[in-house]
Amino acid sequence: MNNRKLVMIPGPTPVVRTIQDQMGRETVAFGDPSFVKDYKELIEDLKELWQTKGEVFVVAGTGTLAMEMAVANTLKQGDNLLVVSHGYFGDRFIDLCERKGIHVDVLASEWGAVVPVEDIEKKLEEKTYQAVTVTHVDTSTGVCAPVDEIGKVVDKFEDTLFIVDGVCASAAEPESMDNMGIDLLLTGSQKAFGVPPGLAIVWAGPKALERRRSLGVIPEFYVDFDKWLPIMQDPSKYFATPAVNMVWALKDAVRLIKEEGLENRYERHRKVAKAVQTALESLGFRVLAELPYRAVTLSNLLYPEGINDVEFRKILAEEGIVVAGGLGAYAGKMFRLGHMGNIDMHDLVSVLATIERALYRIGYHVELGKSVGLLMKELLS
Numbered sequence: 001m002n003n004r005k006l007v008m009i010p011g012p013t014p015v016v017r018t019i020q021d022q023m024g025r026e027t028v029a030f031g032d033p034s035f036v037k038d039y040k041e042l043i044e045d046l047k048e049l050w051q052t053k054g055e056v057f058v059v060a061g062t063g064t065l066a067m068e069m070a071v072a073n074t075l076k077q078g079d080n081l082l083v084v085s086h087g088y089f090g091d092r093f094i095d096l097c098e099r100k101g102i103h104v105d106v107l108a109s110e111w112g113a114v115v116p117v118e119d120i121e122k123k124l125e126e127k128t129y130q131a132v133t134v135t136h137v138d139t140s141t142g143v144c145a146p147v148d149e150i151g152k153v154v155d156k157f158e159d160t161l162f163i164v165d166g167v168c169a170s171a172a173e174p175e176s177m178d179n180m181g182i183d184l185l186l187t188g189s190q191k192a193f194g195v196p197p198g199l200a201i202v203w204a205g206p207k208a209l210e211r212r213r214s215l216g217v218i219p220e221f222y223v224d225f226d227k228w229l230p231i232m233q234d235p236s237k238y239f240a241t242p243a244v245n246m247v248w249a250l251k252d253a254v255r256l257i258k259e260e261g262l263e264n265r266y267e268r269h270r271k272v273a274k275a276v277q278t279a280l281e282s283l284g285f286r287v288l289a290e291l292p293y294r295a296v297t298l299s300n301l302l303y304p305e306g307i308n309d310v311e312f313r314k315i316l317a318e319e320g321i322v323v324a325g326g327l328g329a330y331a332g333k334m335f336r337l338g339h340m341g342n343i344d345m346h347d348l349v350s351v352l353a354t355i356e357r358a359l360y361r362i363g364y365h366v367e368l369g370k371s372v373g374l375l376m377k378e379l380l381s
């Protein structure tokens, strides 16, 4: 019997009990001194952990709202934007920006590969761009962009902001605003933070804040930095009602991150990703992303010959493991498995064992226990 549904899609990710408990707490007034203190501490911690001399904004919304907030506060109609795209979510910036009258040029890779950094530099030399967007980990391809290297290149261009979508990366892939030349980083709560969906988080460094000042009054209201800045500096003030329980949940996630240590957390993600990928490759799956650019947060796995996507995922779901399908041209050809956040080692073993069982049930030749053994060996190494 499988009463439990283990959510192994690339976000939302499994939520641990202590975070879940924050969601069930009795909601207080957002002006309650204890809540104001909690909110303030959360903001301070996020600034310190992601090493910015700028500000952080934590508001109700999803990753897409964070994207909107990033763009609305840094670009205006008629500006030039260079979108570096490694998949579906990189492309999301195109529509989002074109409908604001921003001129968009795109450098896109084949799915699974990355845009060479030299191509980005060449493009920036040809034309003045007010910003470059890069998706740190594109969830559609499992590709991790070389943010550090791109940051060094963008840094050479004074008028250009470096905007990074960290939705599928932040709190799992190394990110340091100041050290990596990131001017604006955005994410959502439901991925590597291990919190339910519902919060948008945006870090803005000094150059991004300066850009905001230069724009004057912007057309957007809810996502305007100017509206939120006084609240982020003093959460006892009001602009729009904070998501009280979500803020507590994120605060508990940050407590866990501090307890573990960010570096240890990054290392744990690297180890888990390698173990999961080694184990699944032994069963005949192939990881879409090219080796040096594989994300640690999820695996996008191409099916071996003879496996039907719908049947495979249906049986897995019956056995209690929920994974995601492929996007775009890869729909039906691969599945996506999240392994980020506060993922439990027992659950990982169970996921591999269940994948083996599902393969066995659909008649695919599988040596039971093989991938589980490899997973454990890698995790112990």
Ligand code: PMP
Residues within 6 Å of the ligand: 011, 062, 063, 064, 065, 089, 135, 137, 138, 139, 165, 166, 167, 168, 188
């Ligand atoms: N960017 C990336 C890299 C994502 O993976 C996602 C969501 N999967 C988004 C942006 C959009 O976030 P949301 O669905 O929370 O709006």
